[in-house]
Amino acid sequence: MIGYVGTGGSFFECIRYCLQDKKELTEEQKQNLAFKNNLQHKNRAEILEYNKCFGNIKELSRQFIDVAKLSKRVEKPVFHFALRLAPGETLTDTQLAEIGRECVKDFGVADNQYICVLHKDTNEQHIHVVANRVDFNGKVASDSNSYKRMAALCRKLEKQYDLRQVLSPRPFLSAEERLLPRYDLRREQLKTDIRRTLEQVHNYQQFEQRMAQLGYKLIKGRGISFIDSKKVKIKGSEVGFSLAKIEQILQLKQELDSAQEKQKKYELAVRQEIAKMPSYTPAQKLIRRTREKALMSQSLFTKIIQELIKLLSVLLKPEYTSNHMPFELTQAGFKKRKEKNRPQHIRSH
Incomplete structure (x- = not known):
């Protein structure tokens, strides 16, 4: 579960966003999107x-x-x-309303004015809660440590409703927890989209057009960044595809195209030469086949193509990530560290 918390000065704008459809979509666009992804945009x-x-x-x-x-x-x-559920997870409206009540309770506004709203225009279920920080006695609920409190709330709700458990944002983790491997669905999707696109295109213009079709806006400078449909900006280097790497892959693909084209011309020239040789007798046919095989094997382009394909295969592989648990976090590592920290007179017994 992913949680967000924010404060603001305009009740009208916040409530309007939660209760109305997206302003940037026309009625026709809402209908088309609803038909396309089977979601409720109107x-x-x-x-x-x-x-x-x-x-x-x-x-x-x-x-x-x-x-x-x-x-x-x-x-x-x-x-x-x-509060947003992970992809594939669903709860009933009653359970989502309960989650809303847990949220306002944890932030000290359970007795204040609030509304809990379900949005139906995304694949992942999510709710919005708009609450008044001021109660009917004029007391104001604290907004200190909001992000930390929201992270703790998400972890509690995950256990309570048997949802997929994720790590909290890094600033709220212990030193040991920060060493645990993280899975970021948004970055993994971007990495997959970049890799598949690079396999299909042959130059940067095609790459940019194809990524735009997938819903990404590209910002190219000294490096490259991608902004997805949710306006989230991610650097290419953060998902293993820096601008230098992308340009290297595209350059190799152009060299591969050129080598393959030269190989085709070479093979055509070989066949034209072989066609001039007589093939009336079995011996002549054998000589002809032997000659063709020898000429084909002499092509330097074949080796170049093989090397380029091999190099591209390595560059296009997902970045290696290790799920290995650091020894210090294992039970044996914990015992060893605990033993090490004991006073000498206790360890000796």
Whole structure:
């Protein structure tokens, strides 16, 4: 589960985003996307729960603002939470509403105004919660350590609902946990898309066009970065495909195309020469075949093509990642470290 937490100053804009369809999509685009990926892009939002509030966007905003005025010192009274399940995982609406209640409880706004909203326009189930940081007594809920608290909430909910467990963001991990291997679905998908595209194209322009068709915007400078459909920017070097490596692969592919074209011309010339040789008798036919085989084996392009294919195969392989558990984190390593840290007079017994 992935969690987001943020604060803001506009209840109207936050509630509008949660309750309305995407502004950049026309009605026709919503229909086309709904047909294409079988998701609900029109009327994408479903309110799972109201707490101490009710109504449409304007009515909800006015109610939240009126309560927020009870505190004169808060500048950002909006709490906005988002919780997204991993691909393939699903929960019932009742369970998702329970998760929303767990969220506001952990952030100290369970008795405040809030709405819990389910979005239906993505493959992964996710909910949004908009809450008022100000309660009816004018007390303001703290927003300190929000990211750490959200990470802890996600880990708790994963166990509670038997969901896929992931590591929290690195800043909130212990030194030992930071050594554990991480799996980033977004980066793995980008890595796969880059590799498959490089296998299909022959120059940078084709590469850029093909990646754009897959939903990526490319930024090329001293290096290369990719921005996906969710506006997330990832450097090519972070997924094992730096600009230098991509350019090297494309250069090798052009050399391979050139070598293969020369090989075809060479083979055609050999066949034309062999065609001039007589082949009336069995002996003449044998000489002709032997000559053709000898000439074909003399081609330097065959060896060049083989070497280029071999090199491209190595460059296009996914980066090696080790799932090896560091010895210090194993049970034996823990015991050894514990023994080492004991006072000398205790170890001697």
